[in-house]
Amino acid sequence: MQEIYLREIEMQQWTEQKLDELLTKPSAALIADIKKIKGDITVLGAGGKMGPSLCILISNAIKEAGIKKRVTAVSRFSDPLAVKLLKNNNVEIIARDLLDIKKLYRLPETENVIYMAGRKFGTAGEEWRTWAMNATLPAFIADKYKKSNIVVFSSGNIYPLVPVIGGGCTEKDAPGPIGDYAMSCLARERAFEYAANTFGTKVFIYRLSFAVDLRYGVLYDIAYKIMNNMPINLGNGVFNCVWQGWANEVAVCALLHCSSPAQIMNITGPEVMPTRAAALKMGEYLGCTPMFEGNEMLTVYLTNPSLAVETFGSPPISAETLLKWQAEWILSGGRVLNKPTHFEERGGCY
Numbered sequence: 001m002q003e004i005y006l007r008e009i010e011m012q013q014w015t016e017q018k019l020d021e022l023l024t025k026p027s028a029a030l031i032a033d034i035k036k037i038k039g040d041i042t043v044l045g046a047g048g049k050m051g052p053s054l055c056i057l058i059s060n061a062i063k064e065a066g067i068k069k070r071v072t073a074v075s076r077f078s079d080p081l082a083v084k085l086l087k088n089n090n091v092e093i094i095a096r097d098l099l100d101i102k103k104l105y106r107l108p109e110t111e112n113v114i115y116m117a118g119r120k121f122g123t124a125g126e127e128w129r130t131w132a133m134n135a136t137l138p139a140f141i142a143d144k145y146k147k148s149n150i151v152v153f154s155s156g157n158i159y160p161l162v163p164v165i166g167g168g169c170t171e172k173d174a175p176g177p178i179g180d181y182a183m184s185c186l187a188r189e190r191a192f193e194y195a196a197n198t199f200g201t202k203v204f205i206y207r208l209s210f211a212v213d214l215r216y217g218v219l220y221d222i223a224y225k226i227m228n229n230m231p232i233n234l235g236n237g238v239f240n241c242v243w244q245g246w247a248n249e250v251a252v253c254a255l256l257h258c259s260s261p262a263q264i265m266n267i268t269g270p271e272v273m274p275t276r277a278a279a280l281k282m283g284e285y286l287g288c289t290p291m292f293e294g295n296e297m298l299t300v301y302l303t304n305p306s307l308a309v310e311t312f313g314s315p316p317i318s319a320e321t322l323l324k325w326q327a328e329w330i331l332s333g334g335r336v337l338n339k340p341t342h343f344e345e346r347g348g349c350y
Helices: 002-009 016-023 028-036 051-065 080-087 127-144 179-198 218-227 244-257 275-286 306-312 319-331
Strands: 041-044 071-075 092-095 112-115 149-155 202-208 263-267
Touching: 016 051, 016 244, 028 051, 028 244, 041 051, 051 071, 051 080, 051 244, 080 092, 112 127, 112 244, 127 149, 127 179, 149 179, 149 244, 179 202, 202 244, 218 275, 218 319, 244 263, 244 306, 263 306, 275 319
Parallel strands: 041 071, 041 112, 071 092, 112 149, 149 202, 202 263
Antiparallel strands: none
16 A cells, blocks of 8 residues: 555655755855854764754865864764764764763863753653753853853743644743753753853753654654554644754854843744644555544644744745655655654653
């Protein structure tokens, strides 16, 4: 059945090399901006889902710009594949547990920092670990790099559940974190805001919602449930998501928008995607019929990225295209990271 459907819609075949090339090919705008960024760039917590492609994207932009600039990736690096990719793409590696504070302070100074370290899943039952990583560590990072420009990865989870029809939270809306993960993310933001207001550190707080890489993400989670005859919970009846390549570009360009007091922006796609409609379309692409449970609630986690779109332009890949690409990746046998987003969670328990 899938083979017949593949022929009907002429889906393209994907390889990991093709995906990585798309994720790490710099746009003309990024190449122009990388020339404006003064000094070297260090990515802290670079071994996670987004970090390796971000570092390689920076390296490629530097090369395309014809300039000299060091990009350094710092992480514990539990994935040898990520280490190999980074080394093969002129990214310097420093293997370091950032929670080892003495070794943290021995890291080289750098003009620009992209801070990605954080902990989400596994929080329930080990809340103390999450608070150590998301709240305690940022205070030391902010002190260590008080003279640097710092882009701080945060989460749309710091906002409360809001009405579906309201267009989502803007940066002017007050936080309302639910659960230890979201509360600790807000604590991370506050630590860097303290540095911005006390030391004059230039900070950009990057509130990300659902980056899509095809190897993981909210669209993969929906597809996985469809293919395994698992019901999709409709409680969160709509969601935002965004192509990870664009999200990474914004993280780099944001170094030019760091400020004191801190600049805050929501980073996600501008389209509001209904969960039911996305699942039905994904089911068409996969040749399977989705199952659902529950009903769409009147409130949802949703952020409004209008400020980011105004500042950095619109993501080049639409949500509709991401749906199709996700199905193509799965039907091409693409590798997956087995790191579910738990997009259906409403009680803040991760």
